[in-house]
Structure formats: structure tokens, C-alpha cells
Amino acid sequence: MAQTQGERKAETRARLLAAGADLFADRGIDGVSVDAVAEAAGRTSGAVYAHFGSKQGLLLAVLDAWKQSVLTVLFAEVAITDSPLGQLAAVWDNIGNNPDTDSDRWSLLEHELWQRAARDPEVADALRARSIESRGRSAHELSRWASTMSVQPVADPDDLATLVKALLTGLEMQRRIEPASVNCDLAVRGLAALMGMSPVPGDSDRTTSPRQRNTVTHDTPA
Amino acid sequence: MAQTQGERKAETRARLLAAGADLFADRGIDGVSVDAVAEAAGRTSGAVYAHFGSKQGLLLAVLDAWKQSVLTVLFAEVAITDSPLGQLAAVWDNIGNNPDTDSDRWSLLEHELWQRAARDPEVADALRARSIESRGRSAHELSRWASTMSVQPVADPDDLATLVKALLTGLEMQRRIEPASVNCDLAVRGLAALMGMSPVPGDSDRTTSPRQRNTVTHDTPA
DNA sequence: GTCTATATCCCGATAGAC
DNA sequence: GTCTATCGGGATATAGAC
Numbered sequence: 001m002a003q004t005q006g007e008r009k010a011e012t013r014a015r016l017l018a019a020g021a022d023l024f025a026d027r028g029i030d031g032v033s034v035d036a037v038a039e040a041a042g043r044t045s046g047a048v049y050a051h052f053g054s055k056q057g058l059l060l061a062v063l064d065a066w067k068q069s070v071l072t073v074l075f076a077e078v079a080i081t082d083s084p085l086g087q088l089a090a091v092w093d094n095i096g097n098n099p100d101t102d103s104d105r106w107s108l109l110e111h112e113l114w115q116r117a118a119r120d121p122e123v124a125d126a127l128r129a130r131s132i133e134s135r136g137r138s139a140h141e142l143s144r145w146a147s148t149m150s151v152q153p154v155a156d157p158d159d160l161a162t163l164v165k166a167l168l169t170g171l172e173m174q175r176r177i178e179p180a181s182v183n184c185d186l187a188v189r190g191l192a193a194l195m196g197m198s199p200v201p202g203d204s205d206r207t208t209s210p211r212q213r214n215t216v217t218h219d220t221p222a
Numbered sequence: 223m224a225q226t227q228g229e230r231k232a233e234t235r236a237r238l239l240a241a242g243a244d245l246f247a248d249r250g251i252d253g254v255s256v257d258a259v260a261e262a263a264g265r266t267s268g269a270v271y272a273h274f275g276s277k278q279g280l281l282l283a284v285l286d287a288w289k290q291s292v293l294t295v296l297f298a299e300v301a302i303t304d305s306p307l308g309q310l311a312a313v314w315d316n317i318g319n320n321p322d323t324d325s326d327r328w329s330l331l332e333h334e335l336w337q338r339a340a341r342d343p344e345v346a347d348a349l350r351a352r353s354i355e356s357r358g359r360s361a362h363e364l365s366r367w368a369s370t371m372s373v374q375p376v377a378d379p380d381d382l383a384t385l386v387k388a389l390l391t392g393l394e395m396q397r398r399i400e401p402a403s404v405n406c407d408l409a410v411r412g413l414a415a416l417m418g419m420s421p422v423p424g425d426s427d428r429t430t431s432p433r434q435r436n437t438v439t440h441d442t443p444a
Numbered sequence: 445g446t447c448t449a450t451a452t453c454c455c456g457a458t459a460g461a462c
Numbered sequence: 463g464t465c466t467a468t469c470g471g472g473a474t475a476t477a478g479a480c
Binding site: 255256257267268271276277 | 454457
Binding site for chain 4: 033034035045046049054055
């Protein structure tokens with residue numbers, strides 16, 4: 001059960017990163033002290049400075065670790081569901097409509113980072129790199145999906161990925177402010193329009209079916 | 223040229239509000255001290271506490287003043303342009319694509335407030351009220367527009383307004399991270415899809431025409 | 445590498461003169 | 463209502479023992 005020095009060092013680093021991501025998302029970057037992060041990780045602030053040099057260093061490391069996660073890639077394991085519209089619904093349920101889950105927490109962190117990027121070029125660069133890579137992946141998945149579904153999206157894969165991501169982001173923000181104004185059916189309608197699918201048939205139950213929780217398991221890499 | 227006491231009081235209040243909105247948008251709410259706001263307004267921190275009681279009070283007052291502004295109402299004076307697609311382009315140019323303008327600054331403040339709302343119920347309530355009212359107005363404009371254009375949007379006016387707002391918000395965020403990935407044509411395609419318009423014809427010049435600056439004058443009430 | 449202790453700074457808010 | 467002065471708290475970062 002004993003650890004080598006290298007193991008302990010690695011574990012400390014991992015715990016600091018995890019605690020940083022958690023707390024930054026929960027309370028905001030400025031709302032969290034270095035001491036708080038260290039304490040949550042079972043260490044003291046000295047460990048943070050030994051590993052990352054500064055609070056900013058810790059932040060960039062958190063961003064980098066997060067960048068490697070595949071969590072936000074769209075259409076990851078959507079193919080489980082049956083109907084085309086059901087698949088779009090699954091996208092919304094997994095990306096934009098899962099309170100009290102990892103993705104919910106991570107999206108708060110994403111906004112926290114986005115906002116900081118508006119004033120900090122270092123963070124902006126890191127976020128841009130992540131954005132490009134993420135869009136590439138989701139463009140690939142989207143074009144594959146569109147071809148199997150025989151639909152004609154409103155733009156080429158790369159632009160389509162941007163539109164889809166933008167719509168989901170905007171809807172998720174709106175849901176946070178005013179949950180009643182956003183439901184799954186609404187998201188599906190918007191996504192379907194971008195995918196070039198014919199008008200959604202289920203017009204009758206638009207108000208009645210919130211279409212909640214069609215959860216597909218996320219893989220959250222450590 | 224002399225002022226009554228009441229005039230001076232009103233002017234101080236107005237200057238504090240303006241300075242607060244500016245600085246909060248520029249540096250973030252947590253990045254601005256009460257002293258800094260007061261100094262920018264040509265007063266001292268005591269004036270802030272006399273008028274608003276606390277920094278939070280100032281923030282709520284800023285939000286309230288902003289709520290009264292009609293700046294973010296969609297389709298305000300869009301009817302100037304000629305073609306239907308040109309009008310959608312004007313929407314994007316005025317809402318999501320105007321760096322170094324008031325709307326750009328205000329959208330940063332909106333995000334600042336949104337993020338704070340995620341952790342502060344008081345701010346969340348104020349923001350929700352603003353959201354409802356804003357959507358009501360834009361739903362009205364959108365339905366009017368859709369009927370004159372004889373198009374069939376993908377949802378009823380209220381939901382359509384939510385979708386449009388969400389798409390514009392998401393695109394504007396993406397533009398901040400990675401300007402090259404978002405242009406006017408892309409926004410128009412997305413908006414047109416939501417409005418139920420037939421596929422955009424101008425497919426050839428999609429990559430070549432950034433379609434910049436179709437500025438329509440904003441009315442920014444004091 | 446990690447901890448304890450501390451230096452240094454800045455912020456929000458209050459007290460009291462005018 | 464506004465200013466000056468200040469209190470109390472908490473933040474980042476560093477120094478030095480282990």
C-alpha cells in the first residue's frame with residue numbers, strides 16, 4: 001500500500017487538478033482561493049505552488065487536462081437510440097439538459113474559462129485550440145450521421161458543427177436562466193432545422209411532452 | 223450652470239451606474255473594486271454606499287438600468303434592408319458581429335451577469351425577468367416578420383424567439399473564441415433554417431464573402 | 445515536495461467630519 | 463450626500479524547516 005515518491009507526486013498533482021476543476025466550476029475562478037483548492041485535495045497551498053507555480057498555472061493545467069477529455073464531443077454514443085429524432089433528443093439530453101451531472105458541472109467550467117479568455121490571451125489561446133479540435137471531431141460525426149440519415153444539412157460539416165454547438169450552447173444558457181422556456185422538443189426542432197430535416201411531425205404533444213431524461217452513459221476519462 | 227442638490231444627486235447616480243456598467247463589462251464584476259467605480263465616476267466610494275448600499279446593490283441597479291434598455295431587442299430597425307436574407311444578415315451584424323461597439327460591450331456584461339446568476343439567486347431573478355420580457359418583444363417582431371415574408375418557422379413565435387436568441391448567443395460566443403470560424407453567411411444560414419426558409423441560394427460565395435458591417439443604427443437610451 | 449508561518453497587499457464596508 | 467480615514471478580513475505568494 002506504500003507509495004513511491006513519484007506515485008505520491010503524481011497523485012498530488014491529479015488531486016489538485018480534480019479539486020481545481022470542481023471548485024472553479026462550483027464557485028468561479030475568482031471565488032476560490034488557492035488554499036481552498038489545496039485543502040479540497042488534502043494538501044496545503046505550498047503543494048500548488050510547487051506543482052504549478054501560481055494560481056494561473058493551476059488554471060491552465062486544469063484547462064489542459066480538460067482539453068484532453070472527450071466529454072464534449074457531440075454524438076459520441078448516440079447511435080443507441082432508434083429514430084433519427086430520438087437521436088437528436090439524446091444529443092440535447094446529454095449535452096444541454098442534464099442538471100446534477102458531470103456535463104452540467106463541466107459546462108459551468110467552460111463558461112468560466114470563456115469569460116476569462118475574454119480578458120486573458122493565455123487562456124484564450126488554450127480555449128481556441130480546444131475549440132478547433134472539438135469542432136473537427138464533431139464535424140466528422142455530424143457528416144457521418146447526415147449521410148446515413150440521408151438528410152441535407154444547411155451547411156458543410158465544419159460550419160454545421162459550429163451552428164450545432166452554438167445552438168446547444170445558447171439553449172443551455174437559456175435553460176439556466178429560465179428552465180421553463182427550454183425543453184427537449186424545442187431543442188430537437190432547432191437541431192432538425194439545422195440538419196435539414198423535414199418539419200417535425202409530433203406537433204400535437206409539443207407542450208405536453210418535456211421528453212426528459214434519455215440518458216446515455218458518458219465516458220469521463222480521469 | 224449651477225446645479226441644485228437634486229440634480230447633482232441624480233447626476234452622481236447616473237455616473238456611478240454608467241461607470242459600473244463599463245467597468246463590470248471590461249474587467250469583470252470581481253475584477254472591479256468599489257473604489258475603481260467611484261473614481262471612474264469622479265466620486266469616492268462613499269457615494270456608492272450612500273446610493274446603493276453595497277457593491278451588490280450597485281450591481282442590481284446596473285442590471286435594472288440595463289433591463290430598461292431596448293438594445294437587445296431583436297429586429298428593432300431591421301426593416302431598412304431590402305432582401306429577406308439581407309435582413310437576417312443585418313440581425314447578425316447588429317447583434318452578434320459588432321466588435322468595438324456598445325452591443326459588444328453589453329454582451330460581455332450580459333455574460334458576466336449570467337455567470338453570476340448561476341450562483342446568486344437575486345441576480346438570477348432579475349435576469350429571468352429580463353429574459354421573459356425580451357423574448358416577448360422579439361417573439362412579436364419575429365411573428366410579424368415571418369408573416370410578411372410568408373415563411374413557416376420551425377416553432378411558434380415564443381419558442382422561435384428562444385431558438386433565435388440561443389443561436390445568436392452561441393455564435394457570438396464562438397466568434398469571441400475563434401473569429402475565423404464564424405461569419406455572417408454562416409449566421410444567415412442558421413437563422414434562415416430556423417425561420418423555415420428554403421436553402422440559401424448564394425452557395426458559391428460562401429467562403430469568399432464575409433459580408434461585413436451592414437450596420438444599422440442602434441438607439442441606446444441613456 | 446510538502447508543510448508552517450508570514451509578508452504584503454487589496455477589498456468591502458463603516459465612522460464621523462463637513 | 464460626499465469625503466477622508468480606517469478597521470477587519472482574506473487573498474496571493476514567499477521563506478525556510480523537514
